[in-house]
Amino acid sequence: MKKQTSIYKDTRVYESAEELYHEAPCGYISFTSNGTIYNVNKTLLGWLGYKSEEVLDKIKIQDLFKMGGKIFFETHFFPLIRIQGFANEINFEIKKKDNTTFPALINVKEIKGLTVNENRYRATIFDITDRKKYEQELLNSKIKAEQSSQAKAEFLATISHEIRTPLNAILGLGNLLAKTNLNVKQKEYSDILRLSSENLLNLINNLLDLSKMEAQQVRLEKKPFALRRLIESLVHTFDAKANEKKIQLYSEVDDNIPGYIHGDPIKLTQILTNLLGNAIKFTCEGFVKIKTDLKAKTENKIQLHFVVEDSGVGIPKDKLETIFKEFSQANYEVSLEYGGTGLGLSISQKLLQLHNSKMEVASEIGKGSSFSFDIEYEVFENSIPQPKEIYERVDPDLLGAVKVLVVEDNPVNIFVISEYLKDWNLEFQSAENGQEAIEAVKNDKFDVILMDLHMPVINGFEAASTIRNLNLDYQPAILALSATSRENIQKELKRAGIDDFISKPFGPNDLYKVLSHYIKKIPGLAESVIIENEDVTYSEEYENENTGKETFNLARFIKMANNKPEFLKKFIINTAKSFEDYLGDFEKALAKEDPVLISELIHKSTMSVYYIQADRLTELLRKCELGLEKKENHNIDIEKTVKKSRKEFHKIINGLKEVDVDVLIE
Structure with missing residues (x-):
């Protein structure tokens, strides 16, 4: 009898606890490490207007927040919980099923699992509508939408200002540091400092761009630009990052596309920059390719088809639509591993909407992704000369x-x-x-x-x-x-x-x-x-070959020297010495027939090549690398390419040594 009584009491306690959980005056919710909700009480379901089957394993907790709340959750709230195991009385606006909202205070506690991914989280949610009722009574649906947009714009503007001020100091010190005498390791640190600062600045600009577009403050411009030059510049910009990851980055532009077209090059650059940046980020081996084809042409207009393709990790089919939403990525683990806010694709899609176009995506897990879009441009017939510096x-x-x-x-x-x-x-x-x-x-x-x-x-x-x-x-x-x-x-x-x-x-x-x-x-x-300052160029074409590219160009060095001969002379002497060292590394790689050493040389020489614009040498070194890999589909005459590469090295080294600095500065 005692044992039966004990069982009876335990059952009554269990039923009472279950009832207390569902009928509590506050909301209870449980979610996994990626935010997926797996338990919720009746009280919260009633507030939200959902049925349990509409929420469990289908909605993430961050989906219940407005945009500002999503930003705060990803950047502050969730990281804080991971660090200290809890967070108390944080104010969020919660979205209901009908998209209306109510103010709430949220408390979260972390329940440790065997691994980070197995951690679970329990939250209590308190409706504080009465406390803020006077605010709700001031709003109707139209004013609420306008205020939400304005609040978001002000929020993003405040963030940008607070970050930009110290970032200005970081960028400035990075520029000053780069002008001093640095050893190889210090120069590497300096380059990383500047690159990281620029990446942070790009993130801030993305936030502001998103705010402007939603406020309908962005307009398309129309001016002539050279598409090939734009794409070459993009490839050059991402070359260092691609080389660092040892992936191939190349472009293909249809020969039938005119030299100059009329449109908005800034918006196109922004779209392609986002796509190339993502492609390289999510590709660990293989290639990234940007391809542009002429899809249609009339007397005054052309339609171009752009494709950015990679051999990266790929995207699950059920996530192909969500990646275009603000602050969304394929899954929460992707955000943790690769970083980013998920803004790039959303901004690119909105920029394409201004062009009456839309981004299409095809992807397969483990095999890569392909992002494509069409844009119509006007043909610009007039010839535009290459501008001087x-x-x-x-x-x-x-x-x-x-x-x-x-x-x-x-x-x-x-x-x-x-x-x-x-x-x-x-x-x-x-x-x-x-x-x-x-x-x-x-x-x-x-x-x-x-x-x-x-x-x-x-x-x-x-x-x-x-x-x-x-x-x-x-x-x-x-x-x-x-x-x-x-x-x-x-x-x-x-x-x-x-x-x-x-x-x-x-x-x-x-x-x-x-x-x-x-x-x-x-x-x-x-x-x-x-x-x-006219471009100072040393250009000598190969026999029976017209590449259209110069051996090297000193315009950037002249600009950096700021009209000081002693600075320019130091730049040139150090660069000549560096290329002598690079030539030695090249010969060692050839002696060992090692394409990896060629790849390391390309990466090592990236900044030196950039400063003197010796892009033709880099192209030859890449051909040597491919030739040494002995891949049949490349069909490269390795002996001829090696000979041309040596010749290019000697022309750069001898050309730099023969430069008359005093003449250049005059």
Whole structure:
């Protein structure tokens, strides 16, 4: 009897607990490590308007959040839970089945499994509608949609500003570091620093682009551009990353496509950049190819078919549609392993919608993916010459008369800008806020003011407006420095009397370009000149071969030297020595008949090749690599290619040694 009584009591407790779980005044929900919901109580189902079969194993917890909530969940909330095992009273807006929302406080506890992927999570959700009822009563469906869009835009703008400010310092220091004498390992670290900063900047720009597109602020432009040059530039940009992963990256452009077409090259570049970046990211071996075909042609218009194909990991068939949604990837494990926010494809699809087009995708797990789309362009018949590199240079003898005031509350940014100004022999003074800037202008004359907009005491807008109202003999040029998108502050810039805007983060070239424009307008500097540096080219075609590519080009070195012969001479001497070392590595690889050593040489020489634009050498080295692999489908005459490669090496080395630096700088 005692045993039966014990069993009876246990059963009553179990039933009571089950009933308490489902009828509790708060919501209970359980989910897996990728967010999939596997248990939920009746209370929460009632709030959401779902039946249990519509939720269990079909919906992820992040699908219940609005866009801002998704961002916060992926970047802050879930990582915090993984670190400390719990998170308490976090405010989220929860979406119901009918897409209405209610405010909630969420508490989550992690239940450890044998592995990270086997971890489980239990959450309690409290409806705090009554607490925020006054907010709900102010909204109707149309206003709610508009407010949601505006809140998201402001949220993204705030994030971008907060990240861009320190990122400006990181990029600036990276540029300054790259100009110093570095050993091989330090140079590698410097390159990684700059590349990582640029990747972060791309992410921020993606967030802002998404916000602008949803606010319908993006418009297509129309201007002539050379498609082949655009694609060659993209391939060159991604070459280093492809080489690092030892995958082949190449392009094919239909010969029937005209040299110049009329359309929006920026949007096309953005689409292809997203696709190529993803293809390389998800490909561990094999190839990535970008192909462009002429699909249709009339007298004035052409339709082009673009394909970016890879031999990567592939995408499950049931995920092919979701990858185009914001902040979505094929699965949660993909996000953990490869990173990213899932914005690239969504942005690309929206950009294609502006072109009245749509992205198509075909994929097979383990065999790769193919992304394709069509765009119609106008044919541009006129011939456009290759533009010269033009460096706007103020006569160095006149720079002593120019004085710059740097107004910036971030000491690292002051240091970076100061180093740039020292390098250009410009006299400068700094101020840490708007009040100090106003006092400095009262006590001294400045020709240009570099004004940060967000500062303590007095911000940049107010400081600029005050300076404009001072009784000065000469009004300086005021150039705003800000991480805020220009479109969002255009009216304030004009109202404050600010002449121009430099977006953070900026490199030395960005700053110099705007500075030189306004310095040339300064009274008394009418003698200032623009020096046009023609491309310095050493080009000798092979016998019976017209590749159309030059051996090397010193335009980038001339620009980096900033009109200083000693810098240019050092660049050229070091580069010549590097190519002598590369030639030695090439001969060792040939002696061992090892294609891997050729691949390592291509990777090792990437930056040196980039600076002198010796792309033809890289193409020859790739042919040597393929020839040594003895693959029948490549059909490469290895002996002829090796001979051409040696000849190219010697032309570069001898050409660099024969350069007259003084003539180039004149």
